[in-house]
Amino acid sequence: MNFKAVVFDMDGVIFDTEKLYRKYQLLEGEKRGIPAETMHRACERIAGGNKLTNKKPFEDIVGRGIDYFEFREHVMDNLDRHIRQYGVDMKEGVAEILPYLKEKGIKIGLATSTAEERATGYLKSHNIYVYFDKLIFGDMLEHGKPAPDIYLKACEELRVLPEEAIAVEDSLNGIKSAGAAGMYPVMVIDLIQPNDEIKPYLKKVYNNIIQLKDLV
Secondary structure, three states: OOEEOOOOEOOOEEOOOHHHHHHHHHHHHHHHHHHHHHHHHHHHHHOOOOHHHHHHHHHHHHHOOOOOHHHHHHHHHHHHHHHHHOOOHHHOOHHHHHHHHHHOOOOOEEOOOOHHHHHHHHHOOOOEEEEEEEEEEHOOOOOOOOOOOOHHHHHHOOOOOOEEEEEEEHHHHHHHHHHOOOOEEEEEOOOOOOOOOOOOOOOOOOOOHHHHHHOO
């Protein structure tokens, strides 16, 4: 396989932020009397998607007449407060794999459901913004993951065919999105384990992002 590009998801792949989302989602759910088991199920279902994509599945799972946009606003306020105070941690192996890919002449893209201002702030705070050739953000597209749009856009911007690019993901929605785009989806385990739903798309499962060296 002769891959020309690697496109990364951000939350849970580049930065250790999924655990923060999950923490504040569960706390907000607890305030509203949503059982923890229900909240975990909702969190796994919406991970990787943007706020428009996530509204219906979240509300379908939690019920109780809860509006997802209002729920999300409280979660994001708490997340932002936490990050202002403590910062955001980079995932193990990221600081090594990005320069390695550059040295190999591999194009590097980002396809994140996070909005541009927030995502670029994270990247610049860790001085890794310069490694990315193209960045696609959740607020650029109407249809978020699991739709293939964001990965198709990333490949278009990088000027590679989808089959020439690896997608690195940690969520079910992300793997489905990359697979539907015709890419080579790799799951790096964070909070979510692969399931039967994504097996038709999934090519590799790694525990550390540095294992991408095996492919390039």
